[in-house]
Amino acid sequence: MFAYLVKRVLQAIAVMLAISLIGFAIQGNLGDPLRELVGQSVSEETRQQLREQLGLNDPFLVQYTRFLGNALQGDLGTSYFFKEPALDVILKKLPATLELVFGATLLIVGLSVPLGVFTAIRPNAILSRIIMAVSIVGISIPVFLTAILMIYLFSVELGWAPSFGRGETVHVIGYWDTNFLTADGWAHIVMPSIALSSIMLPMFIRLIRAEMLEVLQSEYVRFAKAKGIAPWRIYFVHALKNTLLPVITVGGVQIGTMVAYTILTETVFSWPGMGAMFLEAVNRVDTPLIVAYLIVVGFIFVVTNTIVDLIYGLANPTVKLARMGA
Amino acid sequence: MTLLSVRDLTVKFKTRESSVTALDGISFDIARGERVGVVGESGAGKSITGFALMNLLSRPGYIDGGQILFEGQDVTKMTPKQVRAMRGNRMAMIFQDPMVTLNPVLTIGQQMIETLRAHRKLSKEEARQIALVKLKEVYIPSPEARLDQYPHELSGGMRQRIVIAIALLLDPQLIIADEPTTALDVTIQADIMDLLLEMCRSNMVGLMLITHDLGVVSQVTERTMVMYAGRIIESGRTRSIINDPQHPYTQGLINALPQQTPPGSRLKQIPGTMPTLSAMPQGCPFHPRCALATDECRAVMPPLTQYGEVQVACHEVQRLHRELAKMEAAQ
Numbered sequence: 228m229f230a231y232l233v234k235r236v237l238q239a240i241a242v243m244l245a246i247s248l249i250g251f252a253i254q255g256n257l258g259d260p261l262r263e264l265v266g267q268s269v270s271e272e273t274r275q276q277l278r279e280q281l282g283l284n285d286p287f288l289v290q291y292t293r294f295l296g297n298a299l300q301g302d303l304g305t306s307y308f309f310k311e312p313a314l315d316v317i318l319k320k321l322p323a324t325l326e327l328v329f330g331a332t333l334l335i336v337g338l339s340v341p342l343g344v345f346t347a348i349r350p351n352a353i354l355s356r357i358i359m360a361v362s363i364v365g366i367s368i369p370v371f372l373t374a375i376l377m378i379y380l381f382s383v384e385l386g387w388a389p390s391f392g393r394g395e396t397v398h399v400i401g402y403w404d405t406n407f408l409t410a411d412g413w414a415h416i417v418m419p420s421i422a423l424s425s426i427m428l429p430m431f432i433r434l435i436r437a438e439m440l441e442v443l444q445s446e447y448v449r450f451a452k453a454k455g456i457a458p459w460r461i462y463f464v465h466a467l468k469n470t471l472l473p474v475i476t477v478g479g480v481q482i483g484t485m486v487a488y489t490i491l492t493e494t495v496f497s498w499p500g501m502g503a504m505f506l507e508a509v510n511r512v513d514t515p516l517i518v519a520y521l522i523v524v525g526f527i528f529v530v531t532n533t534i535v536d537l538i539y540g541l542a543n544p545t546v547k548l549a550r551m552g553a
Numbered sequence: 554m555t556l557l558s559v560r561d562l563t564v565k566f567k568t569r570e571s572s573v574t575a576l577d578g579i580s581f582d583i584a585r586g587e588r589v590g591v592v593g594e595s596g597a598g599k600s601i602t603g604f605a606l607m608n609l610l611s612r613p614g615y616i617d618g619g620q621i622l623f624e625g626q627d628v629t630k631m632t633p634k635q636v637r638a639m640r641g642n643r644m645a646m647i648f649q650d651p652m653v654t655l656n657p658v659l660t661i662g663q664q665m666i667e668t669l670r671a672h673r674k675l676s677k678e679e680a681r682q683i684a685l686v687k688l689k690e691v692y693i694p695s696p697e698a699r700l701d702q703y704p705h706e707l708s709g710g711m712r713q714r715i716v717i718a719i720a721l722l723l724d725p726q727l728i729i730a731d732e733p734t735t736a737l738d739v740t741i742q743a744d745i746m747d748l749l750l751e752m753c754r755s756n757m758v759g760l761m762l763i764t765h766d767l768g769v770v771s772q773v774t775e776r777t778m779v780m781y782a783g784r785i786i787e788s789g790r791t792r793s794i795i796n797d798p799q800h801p802y803t804q805g806l807i808n809a810l811p812q813q814t815p816p817g818s819r820l821k822q823i824p825g826t827m828p829t830l831s832a833m834p835q836g837c838p839f840h841p842r843c844a845l846a847t848d849e850c851r852a853v854m855p856p857l858t859q860y861g862e863v864q865v866a867c868h869e870v871q872r873l874h875r876e877l878a879k880m881e882a883a884q
Contacts, residue, residue: 444611446653453607453648454641454668454719464667468658544658544703 235536239529246525250518251294257514303522304515308508313519317501321523322403323393324489324500330406330420331485335428340467343435347443348462359436362429370488374422374495381418388418391497419496423488427481434477438470445469472543479535483528555622556726556759557583557606562619564598564605564783566830567612573830575601575614577783580857583727588753588760590770590791592806593780594827599763600649602780603729606761607646608636624726642672645720646729647749650736651712655704661715662700668722687718691748710741714748721752727759734769746773767810771795779803782827782838789863799865801843837868845869 261274261283269277278284282293297303303313346355365373382390394415396404406412442448443466451465489502497503501520508516540546564576576598583589591599604610606621608628621628623644631639640646648654655664665684669675675683681700688696691714704712713733720728730749734742750773753760762774770777771791778788779800787800798804805823807813814820825842828834836853840846849868857866860874 446648446650447656449609449611450646450648450654450716451656452640453609453646455637455639455671456641456667457637457671460667460671465656465659469656472658542658544660545705 231540232537235533239533242529243522243525247295247298247522248291250521250525251291253521254514254518257512257517298522303519306508306513306516306519308511308513308516313515314523316504316516317519317523319402320499320501320504322405323498324486324493324502326406326416327419327423327489327492327498327500328482328485330416331423331427332482334420334424335431339428339431339435340471343432344439344462344467344470346432346436347439350440358432362432365425365429366433368425369491370422370425371491371495373425374419374492377418377422378495389415390418393499419492419498422495423485423492426488427485430481431474431478435470435474438473439466442466442469468542472539475535475539475542479532482531482535483524486524486527554585555582556585556587556624558620558622559606560620560622562602562605562621563617564601564610564614565617566614568831572617574617574833575783575830576605578619579780579783579785580619581778581785581788583759583761585726586753586757586759587776588750588762588774590774590777591761591763591780592765592767592770592777594765596782596827596829597780598783599765599780600731601783603646603731603761603763606727606729607640607644609640609646638672641668641720641725642723643725644727644729645723645725647713647716647720647731647733649732651709651716652736654716655712657704660701660703661707665700665715665719665722668719672723683722684718687722688715690721691715691718691752693718709737710745713737713745717745717749717752721756721758724756725758727761728753729761729763731763732765733762734766735764749773767795767806779806782833783830784838784866785857785864786839786866787863788857793863799860799863799870800839800867801845801869802839805842837866 261277265274265277282290285293294304301314305311306313306316309316342358345352346358349355368376378390381387392415393404393406393412395409395411396406397408397412399405406416448461448465451461456465486502489498489500490505491502492498493500493502494506501523505517505520507513508520559582560580561578562576562580563574563578565572565574579598579602581589591602593599601610601614604614605616606623606628608616608621608631610616616629619629623639626635626639628636628639655661662681662684665687666677666680669680669683670677684700685696688699693699693711693714699707699711699715704715707715717733728749733749734745737745746769749760749762752758760774762770764770774791776789777791777794778785779794779802780786781802787794787798787803794803795807798807802823805821808821809823811820823842828838828841834841835851837843837846837850837855840850843850847868853868855866855868855871857864858871860870865871
């Protein structure tokens, strides 16, 4: 278990290095930082001086090493627009985004398993056909369109749910304000969560259905039937456990992907998270913030994947680390 | 006393347009504690017969007609609940490949205990004790530790022993073993077969042994049925079938055994292959491969007819017996 953990952490570090290198390399190509810093009225001489002072004339590797050193100390540069450390700007926005992703994940986990299992064990039922038809529509429509349609229908026409912002939140700790403790907060997070899950949820229903159908054809399921085991136990103990193993792996990657999807959802719903912030940063050519965002999202990706791999090891008895860890 | 009585069992497979017949009205009996072998080529309908008895045919296969009377009850007319109460309890099955029979994510103990608790009101601890006893009976070393292991931690032979232990858990009246040693290493095939024989003898359990290994059949079973293209074509005491086969197909099977040819010479195969279900020839299904085939064989399906202690479905055998009877009458 320990050796595995060390190996995974080393892998994660390698991935983070690659991400930081790419992020840093982009930085030099997104316009002249001096222009963002001092405007146009400063003379060329002063500019050169400033460049020298800021180390912008140093060779690439020297600059990159300095960047890495600072990043390790939690300094990802200073946002041009906010005049604050980029990491702080992101950390302030992070809780809103994570709550949104959490809401969508709840929806996905809570709905995909029962619906996927149902469509697999009753493939010819009318309800199954409806679920499959709706799911293909969900996959096909882009998130921003789903979001806009939902706002039109539920906010403008029906007036059921608010169309923008987080509403009333409760302060928890640090930068974290939560939506989940007030009715108004819940009302505000429902639609963005549904919109965010609109592609992943149908995908997971289909994935679980396909895996389950395959597992139900297996010899061990037939043997369980030959033992006289009740159908519910065959479905939910024998088959589901085997079905979920590959789903866990895909799921880990998709949670990371969902963080990226928040850019669209947050923009449409004016959700004050880091996705919307990123789009604004791009518009303002706020280079340090863009790079910091890339690195933070990469970090979230790497961490979730590592955790998911560990969970997979615990869920699958054929992976040795589970027994060693137990 | 008859334990199982199958009458005119017909199994069909649905195809896109119509259906093909996989089992064509077969009838046979198994007495209590009797061991019966079912032999034939792949695709002859042996496994389908086994699965049909358990009402476990997977789609698109279905029972189209006939009766399966097991302990006086017709399996084909049972409710799903009755079928479930029978499976694993009164009638158990051993599958071909132990590597894929056991669920990879459940421990051996879980898979044994759930079987017991599906049929009897037992606490987990009571069930565990019974499972332990059964594991000891099938000679599993350190059974206590095995209960908490997962299938992948055990060898193929060990897993098949566990499958046998699971089949024996509820003291069934009949065990259907579908090629229980085919997937195993040659060195442990004999061990597993000996174990199966011992278990059936000591517990007075009926056995339907599906195999294409005539050697195994002669060691384990008392009676043998030879199947070809979804029909029983010969059936009788195992010894007489092995020593004095009547049907040309059975003769071919026995002549094809390596022991029947001197070392170094060519094996005597039966020429040709079995017809597919969708392209069954008229008359006797074996006639395209039979050296003795006549016009009658090509036109009319020979019925399974009793001659003394054996049943054979062959026009040629029928003709021989008729002539024999004539000669006897003339004397």
